[in-house]
Amino acid sequence: xxxxAEIREIEGEAKPxxxxxxxxxxxxxxxxxxRGWVSDEALRDLADHLGMTPDELDGVAxxxxxxYRRPVGRHVILVCDGLSCYNVGYEDLLGYLSKxxxxxxxxxxxxxxxxxxxxACIGVxxxxxxxxxxxxxxxxxxxxxxxxxxxxxxx
Numbered sequence: 001x002x003x004x005a006e007i008r009e010i011e012g013e014a015k016p017x018x019x020x021x022x023x024x025x026x027x028x029x030x031x032x033x034x035r036g037w038v039s040d041e042a043l044r045d046l047a048d049h050l051g052m053t054p055d056e057l058d059g060v061a062x063x064x065x066x067x068y069r070r071p072v073g074r075h076v077i078l079v080c081d082g083l084s085c086y087n088v089g090y091e092d093l094l095g096y097l098s099k100x101x102x103x104x105x106x107x108x109x110x111x112x113x114x115x116x117x118x119x120a121c122i123g124v125x126x127x128x129x130x131x132x133x134x135x136x137x138x139x140x141x142x143x144x145x146x147x148x149x150x151x152x153x154x155x
Contacts, residue, residue: 002045006034010049020050024060028067037068065119073108073115075154078132082121089129089142096144100151113154 002010013026020027027050031042038046038061040054047057061067068076079085079094097116101109108115124130127139131147138150 002031002042002049003034006030007049009033010046014050021052024050024052024057025064025067028057028061028064032068037071043069065117071108073112075113075133076115076117078117078119078122079105080120080122080124080128080130080132081118082125082128084121084125084128085130087128089144093129093131093141093144093147097147100148114151 009030010020010023010027013030014020014023017023024046027046028038031038031046035042043057043061044054047054050057058069061069066078077097079090079097081090085093098104101107101114101116103109103114103116105116105118119132122130122132122137124137124139127137129141129144130137130139131141132138133150133154138147141147141150
């Protein structure tokens with residue numbers, strides 16, 4: 001069941017549009033903001049609220065890589081695998097993070113602190129290699145050990 005707070009925010013997202021369906025991405029983000037991810041139950045409730053089928057909404061949710069359809073850690077690390085990042089240290093950065101956190105892509109640390117995911121180009125090629133933690137962009141991570149100080153900020 002959607003909470004009152006979620007419904008208020010979803011209605012705010014939908015207000016400018018003639019159809020609630022148009023606001024489905026914003027509505028998915030609202031649910032994710034409140035719950036950390038979009039469960040099957042939440043997706044069904046949201047689809048009903050928007051006048052969509054669960055399959056229609058799931059198609060949207062699974063298309064967008066920043067909508068999480070399974071639980072994630074408190075902080076999501078998105079490692080840019082775009083061409084610029086790939087050419088100047090992506091593999092070293094990913095290797096360092098995987099070893100340091102003990103997880104690969106799609107994994108969450110045992111303490112639930114971090115989830116590690118790939119992301120297509122994040123548009124900061126001049127700062128490659130780069131990553132995003134939550135909504136914070138971090139670049140120029142060569143050598144990859146530079147990420148250690150960054151990780152400490154996300155206790």
